Amino acid sequence: MARFPRKKTDRIKGIDRRTLLVGGGAAAGLLIAWGTWPRRYAPNLNAAPGETIVNAFLKIDRSGQIIVIVPQTETGQGVTTILPQIVADELGADWRTVAVQSAPISPLYANTLLARDWLASDWTRLLGDAGDWALGQYATRNALMLTGGGTSVPMFHAACRDAGAAARVLLCKAAAANWDIPWESCDIQNGLISDGGDRRTKIGDVVEQAIGFDLPAILPLRQGQDGRLAGLDLPRLDTPSKIDGSHNFAADIRLPDMVYASIRQGPIGDATLAGLDERSASGVTGFLKLIRQDRWLAAVATNWWAANKALDLADPIFTLRGTPVSSATIDDALEAAFSGTSGRRLYAQGDLLPVFEGATILASEYQVDAGLHLALEPLCATARVTDDGAEVWLATQAPGLARAAVADALGLPESAVTLYPLHAGGSFGRKMDWDVGVQAVLIARDMGRPVQLLWSRLEDVIQDRPAAPAHARMAAKLGRTGAIEGWLAKVAAPCAMTQTWARIADGALPHQAAADTADKATRLAVAGMVPPYAIPNWAVDHYPADVGLALGFTRGNAHLHGTFFTESFVDELAHLAGMEAMSFRIQMLGGNPRLAHCLSTAAAMGGWQGGIAGSGQGIAAHMMNGAYGAVMVEASMRGNRLSVGRIIAAVDVGDQVNPDIARQQIEGGLIYGLATAMGASVPYEGGLPTRAILGRMNLPRLADIGEVTVELIRSTAPPAGVTDLAAPLVAPAIANALYTWTGQRLRSLPLLGTT
Template identity: 85%
Template sequence: MARAPRKRSDKGKGIDRRTLLVGGGAAAGLLLAWGVWPRSYRPNLNAGPGETILNAFLKIDRSGQIIVIVPQMESGQGVTTVLPQILADELGADWRTVAVQSAPISPLYANTLLAREWLASDWTRLLGEAGDWAIGQYASRSSLMLTGAGTSIPMFHDAYRDAGAAARVLLCKAAAARWDIPWESCDIQDGVISDGAAKRMKIGNVVEDAARFDVPDILPYRQGQDGRLSGQDLPRLDAPSKIDGSHNFAADVRLPDMVYASIRQGPIGDAVLAGLDERSPAGVTGFLKLVKQEHWVAAVASNWWAANKALDLADPVFTLRGKPVSSETIDDALEAAFAGSAGRRIYAQGDLLPVFEGATILASEYQVDAGLHLTLEPMAATARVMDQEAEIWLATQAPALARDAIARALDLPEAAVTLYPLHAGGSFGRRMDWEVGAQAALIARDMRRPVQLLWSRLEDVVQDRPASPAKARLAAKLGRSGAIEGWLAKVAAPCAMSQTWARVGRGAMPHEAAAEMADKPTRLAIAGMALPYAAPAWAVDHYPADVGLALGFAPGNAALYGTFFTESFVDELAHLAGIEAMSFRIQMLGGNSRLAHCLSTAAAMGGWQGGVSGSGQGIAARMAGGAYAAIMVEAEMGGNAVSVSRIVAAVDAGDQVNPDIARQQVEAGLIYGLAHALGASAPYKGGLPTRSMLGRMNLPRLADIGEVSVELIRSTAPPARITDLAAPLVAPAIANALYTWTGQRLRRLPLLASA
């Protein structure tokens, strides 16, 4: 096998002789040594009968089955296929023998990439590389396992490639020792080790011997394209069980003597349980008990329907401390933020003052309402609590944080809590919060038997942690050639990501986290608004706001509203300049050839007519996390209904491991973006959403979605994050399309609210 220099990356944990110690059985694994404060971490994997642990990402059994360990939560994005595909490709495995196992909580699986983005501050940026190093150290030592923001592949790509290469070397060494030949003459393809001639052996026959060999200082990567799995549209590993119904989600777990619970938590804000009817639930067949805490009450029964019915009869009453949230108070808070003293300039290039002084400028105001997650699976968890230990079955994007929170709730040491991470029936960022796990554990402790807690759809909507509402004031000056000479964006918005960390990372109550971040301007709240166009002078200011909502992760996060603001306003400027919208964007891109290619490809695929009046065509583009995308939509309005007949997307996200799954991720983002643009929101009144049924959210149905085309542009760049790329593009593209159809510029999301 040819040798290639082993690449290092801070986005994945490399494996070489200094960092990988391979021994026999469960003691085998990784040793990571940190420079200043050395710490050693070994895999805490369990080896079943016949299984051998080769490293933190891989076990192989005697039959040759490849068991890939995945630390990321699967919520439909395909991560439990793509990460194993990287490892299996480098190992030379037969894809039919690959299985997946969720990773236990361990520092070895920390997502330092997302941690650096999430936790970076002005202080860490001032420290430069030292600040990045400090956050990485904190993330690893805290076992900060995180799934989100499309970071799974960029973070772990190199680690899985190295794990596969290391295992291939060990297996080749074991086979070569039996054959008494140099191990470099061996290779693995389709799960079979061979010397390139007559000698052949299945990997399961030597896996136990392989664990006793050492890994070379420089790992040889596979060369050539014969038999490679990377780049192929391999079938998803999770698809068969989800199709036949055998796949277990949190609400599918069944334990001996288990009971079921439903919960009420009151209106949005600091709600405290004030009273309830404790006698009426007794008439419900199967009802067992009411479990009360300061901020919630749960009913427990022999089945979930009985538990939820008992709660209805109990009719709990809550006292809300503070002003109840409403659509009016949200709007007022966003408007008031502009007049506050907490605003700060986050992005700046050039000097805007001389550009704007005495000039005629175009100014517009945009607004986005809070966007609900509305996942197919409401929040759910199953718990079994004994005297000094607990077991929790939970879908979570932050398993270590969830385990620690559950341990605190039960007043147990972290080691006494075992968390079994499950796949989620959709998430869109909602499973970053862990409260349902802590609630299930407290109810199970009170009942002294296993409990499955499932939130009702009403509870799931009321207690959602929606995407942030935001308001923007934009101004720009055009030069004589139509080019943007100056650009200023003022954005009033709370920061959903900062709130989320205060809740899940530091244990703050939702209303406390919202209040704590109310006066803190941050780059996270306007991420995605750094102008991709080559304006000589531009700036973006953030004005923090307390809107009374507890907010959370969502696809694209701040880019959900930031891209709507930017791409809608760019379209306005193009029409003001009298320049066709795509050409206007391309001439402003400067040297950004990859985004220009996406724009021209989407336009060509969609039959772009230049955005002429009556065409119903709109276009939008963005770049994020090393990926580039542009979409073109065809939309029209009839009465108060918007119809989107076509969406065409062109995406450059590097060399994708599984192109079909990459297309699925883009398609999923487009549909989520469509829902966010047209519905997926609710007015608020008296601390509650005024609608909670999915059928009343104006969500797109299969019959409402026209043709969706996705073109992945060939690229040799490393695979970039793609999960959150497309969602923010849909709303501005539709708004731009409707302008050509109606002549009216829609500047508020959801679009139907402004129609």
């Protein structure tokens, strides 16, 4: 048992009116209160023998190996290649010498971009630049290391570039001092420092000397294209180890004297453990112990199969307070939200009232079911708790918050907890939550030896934090020319991102987080609903709801349902106007040339026939966070099964560092979106999903997917995030395609239902 005194870890609270109005005046109070806080942070990296810490993003050893510090979690999106490629490009390194190390928890690696997007409120927007500054400082000073929302490259591109540039300058200064020449005449290419003539030296030979020099006030960036790595399709650094099996995921960790655990947590909602059969569990070979908490039961054994079998035989019974969640109660809650008092108009332009008054309008209703994550790797963590503190091996998208939660659960100071961040075998946002890490350390403390906790697939599905279900009521009026004159979107949906923050930062239980945010209208719940088209009068209203599900961070977040509502309804309006769907969109994109280019490119590459009856062709376009994309699909029905023959995507995501990885992420997003359209949802009844086997979820198989083409449109714009862009586009494009194939307008996701 740890001997540390009980210490309640301070939870990171959300930014609200009270915390912003500091010292009497909002902006003035913040400036006075926070202006006295420290603003400079030193790297907290460890250096092995022979390694030299150059800056917070870079170490170099004597052999010339370049070790790039990556502050983001690798979930398959390629960030452990892209960020090192930025550093290596600016440094002039040989790609074969580049290695990667995960960053420790530090304010230097705070993701202020995602924090600003996630935590922005009416109050921070009211403060303008001061509110934006406050959110950035809040994220930095709380070391909010967050991975998600496609923010890795936009957030850390400049920092990685500057880290490489700083190292290049220092190394050139060291070499120039040895050669007694101006450092400006030196350069680095392929890992060798040269003076432009015959003199050359290796990076590792002068790195220890280099850190003694000062940097210029303005860092000179590399010029020209000779030897540049940016823009090349360099091989991923994590591919070899994943191919040969040496890559360590959470379930691969092995510690001396380690045992294995499985867990049961009851039905969805406010469930507490009420009883179990201890005697039956004890008969399993290898079984060691049952560990009981208020809300879960874990079995520990010498192997995971035995632990899971013991849980089956223990047959835990849970008491559920409140109404058990079901598909019917979810739908009822969303419909009831439209007549509730918490709805708010969050976006508006022009004046809709005179446009709609006395006019003939088109109105349609849509709905989206909660979408499961279904990552390849179920949640897993390994923990060791000793008298000196705790260690936990965990794939987490929020390492600082996870460490704080572990410390709080054990009653330890955060300094006594070491968190080893691992790569995730898929996530899609699921590993933003840290529950499995807390459970693992509690079990390890009880056992007095290292424990690896792995959730079963059944547990992973039951306790998933899915994407939000949503209902929408769409209305629009067309003008005489066919253009949209008025547009109104009313969306009933809980906010998954608000719930996620309440859990991971404030420590709220899942059912508490859902209930506490049930009356809070927020822009995060209707992201993707602002139409990208030139519509003179439009509005978006949000009606919050408590549907009884704990919801979570996902790929695309609210854009998943927002884009489906918007692009499906635009297609309906095009047919009502008697115009082909692409031209209908293009006529309203005069002020959005990048999206118009994507749309026309996808249509040209796909051989767009105008969406005529029987063509099976559908199209959709969307933009988010500086990324623009359009998708054209060819789809048909084979009996009662959907078949997608072709998917063509044209995207403008800025000047990408590694175009091949960008294509991989767009392709992955397309398949993720296809899963959202076909399955990835389950019906609920009695507080449980009615199925939990992946083979029964109508997920896409290779036979269902034909040709996939991704066109990256050349752009000189800054690189945008690509992980979230494609997923929201697929479902509306398929729905629009099936309308031309069947003549029926499908307004629900999954498109073929969840029965």
